[in-house]
Structure formats: structure tokens, C-alpha cells
Amino acid sequence: MSIKKEFTKGIFKENPIFVLLLGMCPTLAVTTSVNNAIGMGLSVIAVLTASNIVVSLLRNIIPDSVRIPSYIVIIATFVTMIEMLVHAFFVELYSSLGIFLPLIVVNCIILGRAEAFANKNTVTDSIFDALGMGIGFTMALIILSTFREVLGAGSFMGHALFGEAFQPALVMILPPGAFLTLGCILGVIQFHKNKKAKEAK
16 A cells, blocks of 8 residues: 555544544543544544654564553653653643543554554555554544634634624533534535445446
């Protein structure tokens, strides 16, 4: 498989949110604003890329019997580093993301890529796999958060978009708004898939 395919599969064909439905906890929890989505997305890209590199480098050294605990230690190390950096330089973002930042340790996207891909492939392929999956994850968070922030708060990245007459739909920044938005997007994606399948027959 080419590097281009390794990179693009996570963005489109195997998007972790819109296709594989992985990493739902941060997806539903932190998409109340675009700033939160970008912060979480960049954190996941950094942890995913770094852990994929280390797992790929050590794939012939780590015994199969302890590979999962070893992967968790590797991932937890990078999550701790990212958490400390965000806490030091982006205090407001650190407060907004809350418990979901350290919970990147148990994000099934990261552990899944370590087990399913980095454990069996070269460092170069693992880097592009991680970047594609991470960017696909981040794009999905930004799309979700854009709908939720604009409709639920009348702003984009904290900047007001409408006048004082605008009445935001507060439900959009509450948990039901996350499910509604994700459900509508998945419905649109499935509609286009079905349409293409019918046209192909």
C-alpha cells in the first residue's frame, strides 16, 4: 500500500469518527466549541504519531505476551507529556478539556492503531497512518463543533456571529446536541453511500 493511501484512508475511507465510530467519548464531550476540538485534535495527533513511531521501532523487541501493557505505558508517557505542555502553555484550554485530556490514554483510536498497524509495519508507514487518522479525527471534531457552537452559542471560535436578536439553541451545546449533530452527519454520509451504491448497480 502506498504512503498516500496510508495517509488518506484515515481522513476519508476509514475516518475514525464518521466511519469506524471510535473515540466517541471525547467526540461527544469536547465539541462544544471549535477551540476545544482543535486542542483535542492536535493533542491526539501528537500522541498518536509519537506512540506509533515508538511501537513500530520496538515491534520486534516487545514480546507478544506483554505487548498491550507495553503499548499503554508508551501511550501514557506521551499523554502525560502533552498534558503537562497544555497545562503550562494553554491553561484555558487545559481547563476546558478537563478529564478528557488525560483520558487520551484509553482512546481506542490510539491503542487500536498501535495494535493493528504500528505493530506490523515500518516507522514511515506508521507515521503516515497516524497523521491520517489524527487529521481525520480532528476534522470530524471541527465539523461537529462548528455546528454545535454556531447553533448553540451563536459564535465561531469564540467570536460572535449574529446580533443580539439571535436566540441560540442551548440544547446544541448540551449532551443531546452532540448526539443530534453526530446522528444527522452520519445520516447524510449513509445517504450518499446508499445513493452511490444504487448508481453503481
